[in-house]
Amino acid sequence: MKRWLPEIFIAIVAILVAFGVLMTYSSSVRYAEDVFSNSFHFFYREFLWIVVGTILAIVAYKIHYQFLQKLSSWILLASIILLVFVFVPGIGHKVNNAWRWIKVAGFTFQPSEFAKLAIIIFIADRLARNRRHVSKLVRGVIVPLLIVIIPIVLIIAEPDFGTPAVITATVFVLFFVGGTKIWHLALLVIGGISAAVPLIVTSPYRMKRLFAFLNPEADLANTGYQINQSLIAIGSGQLHGVGLGKSIQKLRYLPEAHTDFVFAIVGEELGFKGAGCLLLLFILFLIVAYKMTANIQDMFGHLVATGIITILGLQVIINIGVVTACLPTKGIALPFISYGGSSMIFSLVSCGLLLNIYHNRNNLRSDKALTRTYDETVI
Numbered sequence: 271m272k273r274w275l276p277e278i279f280i281a282i283v284a285i286l287v288a289f290g291v292l293m294t295y296s297s298s299v300r301y302a303e304d305v306f307s308n309s310f311h312f313f314y315r316e317f318l319w320i321v322v323g324t325i326l327a328i329v330a331y332k333i334h335y336q337f338l339q340k341l342s343s344w345i346l347l348a349s350i351i352l353l354v355f356v357f358v359p360g361i362g363h364k365v366n367n368a369w370r371w372i373k374v375a376g377f378t379f380q381p382s383e384f385a386k387l388a389i390i391i392f393i394a395d396r397l398a399r400n401r402r403h404v405s406k407l408v409r410g411v412i413v414p415l416l417i418v419i420i421p422i423v424l425i426i427a428e429p430d431f432g433t434p435a436v437i438t439a440t441v442f443v444l445f446f447v448g449g450t451k452i453w454h455l456a457l458l459v460i461g462g463i464s465a466a467v468p469l470i471v472t473s474p475y476r477m478k479r480l481f482a483f484l485n486p487e488a489d490l491a492n493t494g495y496q497i498n499q500s501l502i503a504i505g506s507g508q509l510h511g512v513g514l515g516k517s518i519q520k521l522r523y524l525p526e527a528h529t530d531f532v533f534a535i536v537g538e539e540l541g542f543k544g545a546g547c548l549l550l551l552f553i554l555f556l557i558v559a560y561k562m563t564a565n566i567q568d569m570f571g572h573l574v575a576t577g578i579i580t581i582l583g584l585q586v587i588i589n590i591g592v593v594t595a596c597l598p599t600k601g602i603a604l605p606f607i608s609y610g611g612s613s614m615i616f617s618l619v620s621c622g623l624l625l626n627i628y629h630n631r632n633n634l635r636s637d638k639a640l641t642r643t644y645d646e647t648v649i
Contacts, residue, residue: 511541
């Protein structure tokens with residue numbers, strides 16, 4: 271089975287993407303008809319993003335991944351510049367009081383998705399090149415963090431709190447896997463919590479989301495509306511679902527039905543069986559990805575793969591947790607399934623990079639100083 275891991279991985283991704291296209295159409299058909307007078311509006315656009323994402327994934331697969339290590343600082347700089355453009359009038363695009371997109375030729379792009387991969391590549395490079403400094407607090411931890419905090423702060427300013435939380439958790443995992451001392455990691459946790467709490471308590475809309483999570487039924491008409499409609503959708507599906515395309519909640523009752531809350535429509539139309547199969551497919555995706563990259567000897571490749579698996583896995587956990595009212599509401603897309611070009615491209619390019627790392631695991635171009643030994647890392 272091990273020799274077929276890449277093929278199995280590609281098949282799983284293809285199934286997830288195909289299912290995502292199907293659910294994009296099913297969950298958006300009424301909204302697209304009402305707003306754009308074309309029930310296939312989101313279907314066509316999602317298909318276009320899949321084509322673009324697939325082409326870029328092939329590019330990510332073909333270019334030796336260690337070439338990215340040489341460009342890690344430039345890639346991070348490019349992501350910072352794109353995040354700054356979000357706030358430039360005429361370039362940045364505002365939706366729901368948030369500056370998160372760049373609009374070009376009628377299409378919008380979310381730079382924070384690119385920043386996720388840029389930060390993973392940069393931190394992986396720093397940890398791989400500075401092996402002798404990993405155990406040092408300032409050189410090994412604080413200096414890299416002071417650099418990546420720039421794009422994270424820009425994303426928070428959009429405002430977007432969910433994406434920085436996912437990125438920060440992924441960076442923590444990279445430091446852990448890279449061999450950072452436990453007490454240094456503890457300081458990271460304390461620092462992260464100390465920074466997050468003021469951002470939450472000083473923001474009225476974040477506090478409203480928190481209270482809505484703690485008591486969704488307290489304000490059914492406003493703050494608790496979306497999560498309650500999501501739970502109604504999931505509950506209506508029961509075991510077998512109401513049938514594909516027969517959702518009631520997608521008829522403008524559940525906001526963001528084709529984006530962040532598409533899993534609720536999956537639960538309503540396909541029931542516990544369909545939602546459970548999708549969840550199992552994600553678990554299989556993560557297991558196969560881990561098996562492909564767990565024994566990568568190159569430290570940079572090992573860390574990039576770890577970062578990609580972690581960030582995609584966290585997005586799945588957070589999205590489903592939000593939709594099922596297990597976590598406070600956050601705007602985190604469900605990889606491959608939620609409608610959104612930037613998310614789809616990031617997910618597909620990440621998969622192409624994972625395959626690149628796997629196929630080039632015995633074809634390293636860097637010197638042996640970057641080769642991982644098992645006593646240098648926790649896994």
